[in-house]
Amino acid sequence: MKTINNMKNILSTLLLAPLLAFSITASASEEVHLDKAPVDASNHESLQRGARTFVNYCLNCHSANYMRYNRLLEIGLTEQQIKDNLLFAGEKVGDTMKVAMNKKEAAKWLGAAPPDLSVEVRARGADWVYSYMRGFYRDSTRPTGWNNTVFDKVGMPHVLYELQGEQELNHETHELKLVKPGLLSVEEYDAVVGDLTNFMAYMAEPAKQQRNQLGWIVLLFLSVLLVLTYKLKKAYWMTLYSGTTDPYSHRCRIVLFEKGMDFQVIDVDLANKPEDLAVINPYNQVPVLVERDLVLSEANIINEYIDERFPHPQLMPPDPVMRARARLFLYSFEKDLFSHIADIESGDDQKADKARATIRDNLTQLVPIFSKQNYLLGDDYSMLDVAVTPLLWRLGHYGIELPNQAAPILKYAERLFSRPLYSDAMTPSEKAMRK
Numbered sequence: 001m002k003t004i005n006n007m008k009n010i011l012s013t014l015l016l017a018p019l020l021a022f023s024i025t026a027s028a029s030e031e032v033h034l035d036k037a038p039v040d041a042s043n044h045e046s047l048q049r050g051a052r053t054f055v056n057y058c059l060n061c062h063s064a065n066y067m068r069y070n071r072l073l074e075i076g077l078t079e080q081q082i083k084d085n086l087l088f089a090g091e092k093v094g095d096t097m098k099v100a101m102n103k104k105e106a107a108k109w110l111g112a113a114p115p116d117l118s119v120e121v122r123a124r125g126a127d128w129v130y131s132y133m134r135g136f137y138r139d140s141t142r143p144t145g146w147n148n149t150v151f152d153k154v155g156m157p158h159v160l161y162e163l164q165g166e167q168e169l170n171h172e173t174h175e176l177k178l179v180k181p182g183l184l185s186v187e188e189y190d191a192v193v194g195d196l197t198n199f200m201a202y203m204a205e206p207a208k209q210q211r212n213q214l215g216w217i218v219l220l221f222l223s224v225l226l227v228l229t230y231k232l233k234k235a236y237w238m239t240l241y242s243g244t245t246d247p248y249s250h251r252c253r254i255v256l257f258e259k260g261m262d263f264q265v266i267d268v269d270l271a272n273k274p275e276d277l278a279v280i281n282p283y284n285q286v287p288v289l290v291e292r293d294l295v296l297s298e299a300n301i302i303n304e305y306i307d308e309r310f311p312h313p314q315l316m317p318p319d320p321v322m323r324a325r326a327r328l329f330l331y332s333f334e335k336d337l338f339s340h341i342a343d344i345e346s347g348d349d350q351k352a353d354k355a356r357a358t359i360r361d362n363l364t365q366l367v368p369i370f371s372k373q374n375y376l377l378g379d380d381y382s383m384l385d386v387a388v389t390p391l392l393w394r395l396g397h398y399g400i401e402l403p404n405q406a407a408p409i410l411k412y413a414e415r416l417f418s419r420p421l422y423s424d425a426m427t428p429s430e431k432a433m434r435k
């Protein structure tokens with residue numbers, strides 16, 4: 001069924017989406033060796049320590065214009081703590097982290113202006129920043145006296161050298177060696193830089209943690225919803241028990257397709273009816289429509305029900321007078337045309353010939369209608385057209401030949417057969433009836 005295929009497509013797209021997202025983030029690469037930064041947005045103590053280092057050592061030169069002090073409330077600091085420990089004179093808790101130094105002055109003094117660090121981690125990556133802050137070494141050829149393994153000829157001096165001490169680079173092995181110890185041991189210094197990087201990563205994407213979590217919740221929610229809607233849809237799906245060559249079942253299939261409905265067709269071999277058909281429908285006849293606990297038989301009853309439940313496009317006329325006329329018409333089709341089909345199929349030649357003649361004459365009486373209009377009820381396709389279509393399709397199959405003056409009926413029949421969904425509504429055996 002086409003609907004089931006659609007569901008499969010939706011399902012596979014949903015399942016692929018997270019994979020696609022991961023493959024995009026995994027593609028960045030670096031030439032310089034970088035150490036892994038211990039980034040953990042849920043570690044509030046680390047973030048608080050990092051914030052302190054950042055404010056004390058970096059804001060002298062760098063700004064963080066997209067970061068407000070009051071955001072630090074999110075990582076567990078109180079307003080008082082922020083005021084007492086992190087604000088410079090005259091700053092308020094709602095302010096952004098502005099640079100304490102004049103940019104032009106800094107550029108003159110350092111040869112380069114210190115960039116804003118709000119989103120530095122997003123630009124360079126956490127590992128880069130972590131390695132950079134641990135990669136300063138003494139270089140007498142540089143104006144500041146410092147160089148960096150990650151950022152060659154850097155303009156920034158080693159602002160944490162009191163903590164780390166002084167390193168020298170072995171130009172052959174490209175390894176750093178601590179030549180003058182600082183206030184901290186190597187491990188302690190790495191931890192300070194780790195916290196600092198963690199804070200800078202948090203600053204670059206303060207909402208990252210929530211966003212990741214939210215993403216997973218949304219995906220989970222969507223898949224649960226998908227399963228539920230699929231089950232619901234299956235429960236609401238209409239099922240039509242339909243005879244593969246039965247003209248009445250053919251009518252119902254036409255209506256279901258005209259309405260563009262999702263439904264399931266169960267093909268019933270009329271010569272060999274399944275047992276459950278008699279259980280569902282005491283008359284043991286097709287077509288039968290089952291929708292949850294509603295069981296309908298009789299093609300016209302089924303079709304009117306479908307038309308009322310799914311009103312677009314409407315097949316019965318909206319106005320009561322016209323609708324009553326349409327029902328009368330439908331009734332006369334049963335009496336004058338369809339009730340004789342059983343005789344054609346009875347195997348009794350005499351009966352069959354008589355039935356063929358009756359159908360032929362009654363059909364021919366419809367000719368004048370088509371001198372003025374395209375369809376039986378006017379210029380719009382309606383339930384009456386649905387009702388006669390299966391008979392017109394089977395004329396040759398039943399051995400009914402229309403006289404010459406009935407040519408407008410054959411033209412009308414071609415109009416019916418060329419409707420867009422008409423051939424979808426047929427079974428293979430029906431298609432084979434007319435070649």
Ligand code: HEC
Pocket residue numbers: 053054057058059060061062106110112113114115117120124129132133153154155156157159160196
């Ligand atoms: C004395 C002023 C000064 C201080 C204090 C300072 N920096 Fe810098 N920083 C600079 C300058 C100048 C540059 C630009 C270097 C260049 O472009 O050559 C820079 C560049 C950087 C960069 C590289 C930016 C890029 O992507 O090009 C990072 C990362 C950085 N600083 C981090 C920090 C951190 C973290 C601190 C605090 C621990 C800090 N800086 C303290 C002056 C400073």
